[in-house]
Amino acid sequence: MTLGGLAARSVAVIREHQAESGAYLAAPFPAPYRNAWLRDGAFVADAMSATGERASAEAFFSWCSGVVEARAERMAAAEILDGRFTVEGREVPGPWSAAQLDGYGAWVWALGRHVRRHGADPGPWLPAAEISLRYVAACWSLPCFDWWEERRGVHVATLAAIYGGLASGVVSEAGLGEAAESIRAAVLRDGVADGRLVARLGEGGLDASLIAVATPFGLLEPDDPLVDATVRAVESELMDDHGVHRYLGDEFYGGGLWLLLAGLVGCHFAHCGRPDDARAELEWIAAAATPEGDLPEQVESHLLCPEKRDEWAGRWGPPACPLLWSHALFLTLALELGALRMENAA
Numbered sequence: 001m002t003l004g005g006l007a008a009r010s011v012a013v014i015r016e017h018q019a020e021s022g023a024y025l026a027a028p029f030p031a032p033y034r035n036a037w038l039r040d041g042a043f044v045a046d047a048m049s050a051t052g053e054r055a056s057a058e059a060f061f062s063w064c065s066g067v068v069e070a071r072a073e074r075m076a077a078a079e080i081l082d083g084r085f086t087v088e089g090r091e092v093p094g095p096w097s098a099a100q101l102d103g104y105g106a107w108v109w110a111l112g113r114h115v116r117r118h119g120a121d122p123g124p125w126l127p128a129a130e131i132s133l134r135y136v137a138a139c140w141s142l143p144c145f146d147w148w149e150e151r152r153g154v155h156v157a158t159l160a161a162i163y164g165g166l167a168s169g170v171v172s173e174a175g176l177g178e179a180a181e182s183i184r185a186a187v188l189r190d191g192v193a194d195g196r197l198v199a200r201l202g203e204g205g206l207d208a209s210l211i212a213v214a215t216p217f218g219l220l221e222p223d224d225p226l227v228d229a230t231v232r233a234v235e236s237e238l239m240d241d242h243g244v245h246r247y248l249g250d251e252f253y254g255g256g257l258w259l260l261l262a263g264l265v266g267c268h269f270a271h272c273g274r275p276d277d278a279r280a281e282l283e284w285i286a287a288a289a290t291p292e293g294d295l296p297e298q299v300e301s302h303l304l305c306p307e308k309r310d311e312w313a314g315r316w317g318p319p320a321c322p323l324l325w326s327h328a329l330f331l332t333l334a335l336e337l338g339a340l341r342m343e344n345a346a
Contacts, residue, residue: 001286001289001291001293003282003286003334003339003340004340005293006286006289006293006295006330007051007330007331007334007340009289009292009293009294010047010293010295010327010328010330010331011048011051011053011331013293013294013295013322013324013327014044014047014048014053014056014324014327014328015053015056017322017324018056018059018060019036019063019087021059021063021066021087021088021089022058022059022060022061022062022063023036023041023060023063023085023086023087023089024036024040024041024044024045024060024324025087025324026040026084026320026323026324026325027297027320027321027322027323027324028322029317029318029320029321030316030317030318030319030320031316031317032092032096032316033320033323035084035085035086035087035092036063036084036085036086036087037083037084037103038064038067038083038084038085038100038102038103038104038106038107039083039100039102039103039106039107039147039161040324040325041060041063041064041103041107042103042106042107042109042110043106043110043260043325043328043329043332044060044324044325044327044328045057045060045061045107045110045114046109046110046113046114046216046328046332047327047328047329047331047332047335048060048328048331049110049113049114049117049118050117050331050332050335051331051335054114054118054120057110057114058114058120058124060107061107061110061111061114061124061125062124062125063087063089064107064125064128064132065124065125065127065128065129066089066128067085067089068104068128068131068132069127069128069131070089072131075131075132075134075135076131076134076135078135078138078139078142080099080101080139080142080143080144081099081104082096082098082099082100083098083099083100083101083102083103083104083145084096084098084100096149097145097149097150097152098145098149099144099145100144100145100146100147100149100158101136101139101140101142101144101158101161101162102144102147102155102157102158102161102162103161104132104135104136104162104165105132105133105136105161105162105163105164105165105166106161106164106165107132107165108129108132108133108164108165108168108170108171109161109164109165109168109216109217111125111129111168111170112165112168112169112170113168115169115170116169122170126170126171129170129171130171130173132165133165133166133170133171133173133176134173134175134176136162136165136166136179137166137175137176137179138179140154140159140162140179140182140183141154141186142154144158146158146199146200146207146209147209148209148246148252150252151199151200153200153201153203154186154200154201154202155199155200155201155209156187156191156197156198156199156200156201156210156213157199157207157209157210157212157213159183159186159187159191159201159219160187160212160213160217160219161212161217162183163180163183163184163217163218163219164216164217164218164219166179166180166183167180167218183219184219184220186201187201187213187219187220188226190202192226195225195226195229196226196229196230196232196233197210197213197226197227197229197230198210199247205247206230206233206234206237206238206247206248207246207247208234208238208244208245208246208247208258208261208264208265209246209261209264210230210234211230211231211234211261211264211265211268212264213227213230214227214268214271215264215267215268215271216264216267222268222271222272223272231265231268231272234265239265240257240301240302241257241284241301241302242262242280242281242283242284243256243257243258243259243262243284243299243301243302244257244258244261244262244264244265245257245258245261245302245304246258246261248304249304249305250304250305251304251305251308251312252308252312253297253298253300253308253309253312253313253319254300254303254304254305254306254307254308254309254312255303255304255305255308256298256299256300256301256302256303256304256319257298257299257301257302258297258298258326259285259288259295259296259297259298259299259323259326259329259330260297260323260325260326260328260329262281262284262285262329263281263282263285263326263328263329263330263332263333264329265281266278266279266280266281266282266285266329266333266336266337267329267332267333267336269281270333270336270337271336275337278333278336278337279337279339281333282330282333282334282337282339285326285329285330285333286330290321294321294322295321295322295323295326295327295330296319296320296321296322296323296326297319297320297321297323297325297326298319300319
């Protein structure tokens with residue numbers, strides 16, 4: 001399948017799995033993925049906005065607004081809320097480590113990019129954006145779960161997503177700017193060890209989600225020495241044949257190579273003047289597509305814990321495919337490299 005064909009398929013997959021409410025399903029299976037995450041959806045909405053699918057992105061922002069406004073009192077009380085919901089905007093029943101702050105910054109980050117890209121009026125979503133940003137400005141230092149909903153702490157990638165929302169320009173309040181600078185200071189003070197960024201403040205760890213500190217959320221510049229050292233560590237310890245592991249020791253479905261992380265790394269390479277490396281990431285993602293053009297969550301060519309693969313498959317069934325977040329990062333990277341000419345792209 002050509003890159004253009006895969007791009008068209010990616011847009012179609014995202015359209016197909018966007019609910020009437022505006023929420024994006026993470027994936028049609030396994031069953032827990034038939035819900036909507038603020039963070040994942042922010043990346044998907046940003047990609048759809050970039051391809052010119054304004055109505056899709058704006059429907060997602062409206063869904064986010066409903067989720068936020070329904071919880072305004074709890075947010076004002078600094079309750080750490082879930083980051084995933086049913087497509088109707090309700091909490092998902094059952095035990096799940098879903099208390100996350102990143103999505104409350106990330107959706108406003110995506111909204112800011114949409115407004116700048118299309119000259120859109122943020123008015124319909126401004127009240128919810130204000131609630132979200134005041135919430136994360138008050139709560140950013142409180143522990144929550146990471147992108148992967150596995151570890152509790154104050155995660156640097158989460159702080160980056162929050163920073164991206166605070167710095168988006170959607171809401172202009174002095175206190176929000178002060179919170180953004182406090183986050184940056186905390187990362188530089190407590191989120192660094194051995195000359196590179198670490199996964200959790202005061203704890204350490206290497207996680208590929210750290211790329212987001214620079215790309216796309218801009219807490220640090222892509223050429224910052226700390227970012228460069230972190231990227232080199234990711235390349236050395238977490239990458240294999242252009243695929244990217246989440247972290248060492250990952251057991252989820254055996255710990256394969258994640259397409260969305262390859263897209264994130266590729267975007268970063270593009271921003272750092274490494275177009276050939278960025279293109280290699282794009283081609284690796286495209287090569288992982290099924291014959292129908294669906295992009296999975298991860299591929300199994302280099303499992304970190306192969307003995308765990310069947311355990312997860314027995315619990316949940318096959319790994320997620322298509323994963324909308326994978327399709328979103330493919331689109332974002334392809335557009336970043338000028339590899340696509342979407343007919344309705346801005």
